[in-house]
Amino acid sequence: MAAADVDAVARIWREGWADAHLGHVPAALVAARTSGSFTERAHDRVDDTIVATRADAVAGFVMIDGDQVDQLYLDRAARGSGIGAVLLGAEEQAIVAAGYGRAWLAVATGNNGARRFYERQGWADEGPFVHHAPTPDGGVAVDCHRFVSAAAARARQT
């Protein structure tokens, strides 16, 4: 990701976050996720974000936070095209290359489309947990499921 991508990443993040979370997270979190909050956080995360481009435009992105796949969002027009799998695979490789034994991620319990997507990619659902989504006021508790990466899931079966 380059600084010039901030506006595109912020728009895709804002739209995708709404598609994935409205109706599934507390009102306090929806209130905290203002339009400006996505731009501020995209600006702060330039160095740990990988973008996918299509026809010279940003089609999606993934963010890394240690061993966590922190955010994965595609432009509405790019969903269902296989780009999500490419970005998830690239991020998992980056996390393993950084020396972590496995990657993990949190997905809102009600985000059924994403949960099916992660399962199709071979990630394992380790079950429900309460994720503390960071906000300027200290965080909001969100019902999520924890998934671990395909490589970790295979290792557990052997």
Ligand SMILES: CC(C)(COP(=O)(O)OP(=O)(O)OC[C@H]1O[C@@H](n2cnc3c(N)ncnc32)[C@H](O)[C@@H]1OP(=O)(O)O)[C@@H](O)C(=O)NCCC(=O)NCCS
């Ligand atoms: C989740 C996501 C990254 C997966 O990437 P993808 O390349 O679209 O993957 P898939 O084609 O396997 O589709 C995954 C799910 O996205 C949804 N989806 C796929 N194409 C879509 C489209 N054109 N429009 C709207 N939703 C679509 C579907 O729910 C689909 O699951 P289903 O086919 O089992 O119903 C991407 O769909 C996305 O950005 N979704 C919105 C944001 C989100 O939920 N991010 C994950 C937060 S943890």
